Amino acid sequence: LEGVAEDAASQFRQLANSIPQLAWMARSDGWIYWYNERWYEYTGTTPADMAGWGWKSVHDPAALPGVIELWSASLSTGEPFEMEFPLRGADGQFRVFLTRVAPFRDSSGEIVHWFGTNTDVQYRRDAEKSLREQAATLEALNRTGTRLAAELDLDRLLQTATDAGTQLTRAQFGAFFYNTIGDEGESDTLYTLSGVPREAFERCRMPRNIDVFGPAVRGEGIIRSDDITKDPRYGTSAPYGGMPEGDLPVRSYLAAPVRSRSGEVLGGLFFGHAETGVFTEQSEDLLRGIAAQSAIAIDNARLYSQVQTLLRSEREAREEAEHGSQLKDQFLATMSHELRTPLNAVLGWAHMLDSNALSDDKRRSAIDAILRNTRIQSHLIEDLLDMSRIMTGRLRLELDVIDVRGVVEAAIDIVRPMADAKGVTVALAIEDGCCTVKGDANRLQQVVWNLLSNAIKFTPRGGHVGVHLRETATGQLELSVADNGTGIDAEFLPHVFERFRQGDGAITRGVSGLGGLGLGLSIVRSLVEMHAGEVSAHSDGAGTGARFLVTLPIATAEDTRDAPK
Known part of the structure; x- marks a missing residue:
């Protein structure tokens, strides 16, 4: 019988040595007297090391009290033992094992020994951890993506992305650098920050200009470093040989480009930590997802902004068209009135003469009234014809080198009767050496006449109109027509040269009931610009008078030489 028992024990040990688990046998009191070969291979121990309670030496000290407590309970009650705990391998690293121990009993039911196995479950633990991390990553990305997708304001969107990246990657600080186009090509703009105040970045260099940071902004891929100071590209950017004074103390470094659907590199997300080894593969996966979500959200925000701009432009264009239509209707009504007024006077006086x-x-x-109203009607019609010629590009200038003094004096002579009738004085001041220009004498006289008529019209009885002619230091002729009349409202001043525009709803410079079609100043601007000049209006507001300034280029020696003899 003893031989049979010995054979059975030998076969059992051979079987135990063939299984992939660590296996061992213990007496009824827990004293372990045999381990299989797998045990010694994994732990790197010898039978002498493991005799009795020597197994404690390969247990994690932190978990050992719990193991002893549960093993002691099984020894006391005879119940099977089951527990997961780490065992140290020959390489000094701990791995988690599922340990099961079952009692062997004799025919009377007494425990004669225990048989235990240790199954390596570290792979399962790692897989479970990986699954949990992936689930956490997906959940975090889903939350971040939801927040980003709901945000259409670019500033808030990028701040959300930077804050989320800083939190999820466990960075100490984060930043988003936005690619902008400057006068000299691409540049970087610090858009958002997280974890540090903006002042902390004031002395930092832009990442595009640094060898180790540039690849992310240029779209070359993600960079992750446990210690960026050990990177061969670190400290190679002149004039620094390492971390410049004032830069944030970055050791762990993580950065990713943000690329749009079209492939455009929008910028880069950068994260740092003062300690080494902070960022993991999970951190990299998170950042990759946040960068992709940010790119989509930025594209959407840009598209939304473009749509809003188009809608705003369409609305403004529609309002402008409606306003233009109103102005045109107003102009046609006024034109009908202005043309009928002198015609009615002519007809009335003609009937009286006929009687x-x-x-x-x-x-x-x-007769005087008929002549006066005929001239008014002729002037109105001429204004209409001139504006038609200007709008269709059919107005032609008869250019010659002319003395502007004679043009101005002739225009003053024409308006003198109108000024005298209102009791308005017109004074002319011409500085020495002024002035010849290359232009159309008749059209320039029309410019001066319009400005003078406008000034006299809006100057009350007893008022003053001053005309000043001079040559500027920059070689320009400057003609100024100023009055102390009603002035121009600040709101209307930018529109004073526009066709059909009038202050206070009248075809006037701000006072209703003074007549005209509202074309005079528009014609002035067009004629001055056709002479390569400029005209501007100035007024401090209602009741302060107005000043119109015309500048024209002085005639050159070549203009004088080429002038018709």
Whole structure:
């Protein structure tokens, strides 16, 4: 019988040595007297090391009290033992094992020994941990993606992405550098920060200019470093040989480009930590996801902004068209009135003359009224024809080298009767040496006449209109027409040269009931620009008068030589 028992024990040990688990046998009191070969291979121990309670030496000290407590309970109750705990391998690293121990009993039910196995479950533990990390990553990305997708304001969007990246990667600080286009090509703009105040970045260099940081901004891929100071590219950017004074103390470093659907590199997300080895593969995966989500969100925000701009432009264009239509309708109504007014006067006086019921004095007044209103009507029609020629590009200038003094004096002579009738004085001041220009004398006289008529019209009785002619230090002729009349409202001043525009809803410079079609100043601007000049209006507001300034290029020696003889 003893031989049979010995054979059975030998076969059992051979079987135990063939299984992949660590296996061992213990007496009823827990004293372990045999381990299989797998045990010694894994632990790197000898039978002498493991005799009795020597197994404690390969246990994790932190977990050992719990193991002893549960093993002691099994020895006391005879219940099977099951527990997961780490065992140290021959390489000094701990791995988690699932340990199961079952009692062997004799025919009377007494425990004669225990048989235990240790199954390596570290792979399962790692897989479970990996799954948990992946689930956490997906959940975090889903939360971040939801927040980013709901944000259409670019500033808040990028701040959200930077904050989320800093939190999820466990960075100490994070930043988003946005690619902008400057006068000299691409540049970097610090857009958002997380974890540190903006002042902390004031002395930092832009990442595009640093060898170790540039690849992320240029779209060359993700960079992760446990210690960026050990990177061969670190400290190679002149004039620094390492971390410049004032830069943040980066050791762990993680950065990723943010690329749009079209492939455009929008910028880069950068994260850092003062300690080494902070960022993991999971951190890299998280950042990759955040960068992709940020790119989509930025594209959406840009598209939304473009749509809003188009809608705003369309709305403004529609409002402008509606306003233009209103102005046109107003202009047509005013034109009808302005053309009928002198015509009615002419017809009325003509009927009275035809009746032979007027005295000689009245006949003279009638003729004067007919002539005056005919001239008014002629001027209105000429303004309309000039504006039509200007708008269709059919207005032509008869250019010659002319003395502007004569043009100005002739225009003053034309308006003098109108000024005298209102009691408005017109004074002319011409500085020495002024002035010849290359231009159309008739059209320039029309410019001066329009400005003077406008000034006299809006200057009350007893007022003053001043005309000043001089040559500037920059070789320009400057003509100034100033009055102390009603002035121009600040709101209307930018529109004073526009066609059909009038202050206070009248075809005037701000006072209703003074007549005209609102074309005079628009014609002035067009004629001055056709002479390569500029015209501007100045006023401090209602009741402060107005000043119109015309500048024209002085005639050159070549202009004088080429002028018709």
